[in-house]
Amino acid sequence: DAMVIQNPRYQVTQFGKPVTLSCSQTLNHNVMYWYQQKSSQAPKLLFHYYDKDFNNEADTPDNFQSRRPNTSFCFLDIRSPGLGDAAMYLCATSREMSGQGYEQYFGPGTRLTVT
Amino acid sequence: GNSVTQMEGPVTLSEEAFLTINCTYTATGYPSLFWYVQYPGEGLQLLLKATKADDKGSNKGFEATYRKETTSFHLEKGSVQVSDSAVYFCALSVGTGFQKLVFGTGTRLLVSP
Numbered sequence: 001d002a003m004v005i006q007n008p009r010y011q012v013t014q015f016g017k018p019v020t021l022s023c024s025q026t027l028n029h030n031v032m033y034w035y036q037q038k039s040s041q042a043p044k045l046l047f048h049y050y051d052k053d054f055n056n057e058a059d060t061p062d063n064f065q066s067r068r069p070n071t072s073f074c075f076l077d078i079r080s081p082g083l084g085d086a087a088m089y090l091c092a093t094s095r096e097m098s099g100q101g102y103e104q105y106f107g108p109g110t111r112l113t114v115t
Numbered sequence: 116g117n118s119v120t121q122m123e124g125p126v127t128l129s130e131e132a133f134l135t136i137n138c139t140y141t142a143t144g145y146p147s148l149f150w151y152v153q154y155p156g157e158g159l160q161l162l163l164k165a166t167k168a169d170d171k172g173s174n175k176g177f178e179a180t181y182r183k184e185t186t187s188f189h190l191e192k193g194s195v196q197v198s199d200s201a202v203y204f205c206a207l208s209v210g211t212g213f214q215k216l217v218f219g220t221g222t223r224l225l226v227s228p
Binding site for chain 2: 090107
């Protein structure tokens, strides 16, 4: 089945220790997104890639970076995690980013704990 | 700006009860509307969508109708099951170029046997 896969599902890191979360997709979609979701809140878009074009949301902290080496994979790097970065991180894809009704397909998420 | 307002939760129902979760929106332009569902510990799954006025999206017994005159997209199900317990997010996308998903705050549904 075509899908969005996130690894690991649970990640524990220490305060200030860099961490990388990964996402892969078999949908061959052009667009990949990273969201941060804190408890009982809606997902918050951090950035997205359209093909290799990177687009950062204006309020995404510099501490968060992303890489997309090819169509299938996208990585979220947190350079120096703080306690406030503990959250669920969701990866999503969509075939296109404009036009009517291009829904986003979400992965299961990676829950990040910062100790 | 663009925004989505959902009813506060939790919504607590008994199995087989009728469900309505209200969603209204504000948008510049002509949005597409979505309902996503998030089961505990999981990512979001698209439940249904509608792309133009009077469209009805439906899936797994859930329905929502795009009402332009009332700027609403209320989610309904005639008979809920315990397995429907989850958080439901209403969302819209609109605009030319990049269409960002704008989410509501989510409504938690708890269904008891």
